[in-house]
Amino acid sequence: MSTSISTHSQLQKHLEAVAKPRHLHWNRFGLLSVRNYVAGALGSLGSVEEHSFNEGQGKGINLILRLAGQQPDLPPLLVGAHYDGPLNSIGADDNASGISALLVLAERWAENPPRRPVWIVAFDQEEWGMLGSTALARELRQADQEIRLMVSLEMLAYTAEKQNYPHPAMRAIYGDKGDFIAVVGNTGTEPMLSGLASQMGQHVKTKVLPVPNAGRDIPDVRLSDHSPFWDAGYDAVMVTDTSFMRNPHYHRMTDTIDTLDLPFLEAVTEGIYLSLSMV
Incomplete structure (x- = not known):
């Protein structure tokens, strides 16, 4: 079986398992079901830590799989996506797409260790205010x-003919069409952004946005789960299809698998794998 067919089928399988109502208060059974699925998928690759936290009313569990790299003494990459879903939504793009890509990447890196260690993290309670990543x-x-x-892998699978932006001036730089993946990083990541974009761009059109002041000027x-890491002084990027700036199904029951662009998600996943494997 070719890598392309394998990646497509894996993503489809994970999407079907994760894209369901799943929320700490609205649908706790769905959340537990998805948590068990993600824990099982990661557990097949190694020992999974259940990182419990209690941020206000947002009790939850982050799932962490630490994969050894070829040079295990190097500082690790931390690659994560949130497995909880929004209120009143199937949450296919938000964020079954990110979790599906995360699980495929984890399997790839378990079979073919990258240069440095990778910590795979499935975050809980992102929709409750990035509580798992904050903890x-x-x-x-x-x-x-x-x-x-x-x-942070945050909504990776929606494309559209129309693209909106937080500032109208950005349209002249990034274009009118929602056919690209965006990589948003703090200023500390600027030396890496062009390289990440170049390698990801071999699979999918990629745009980068460096933001000063930990993004506080562009709320x-x-x-997503990268911002608590910005606030803690870490370099972090969000990989995203730009969420509600493109996807009209954001936080609605219409955020279903059939609205997604699966070839785009596959291309994004391959691009992330290529770009991060040698960081």
């Missing part, structure tokens, strides 16, 4: 844990 980023900083780069770019 983990804080604990890692308190432990003085070095991280080469944190990568829309902070709405």
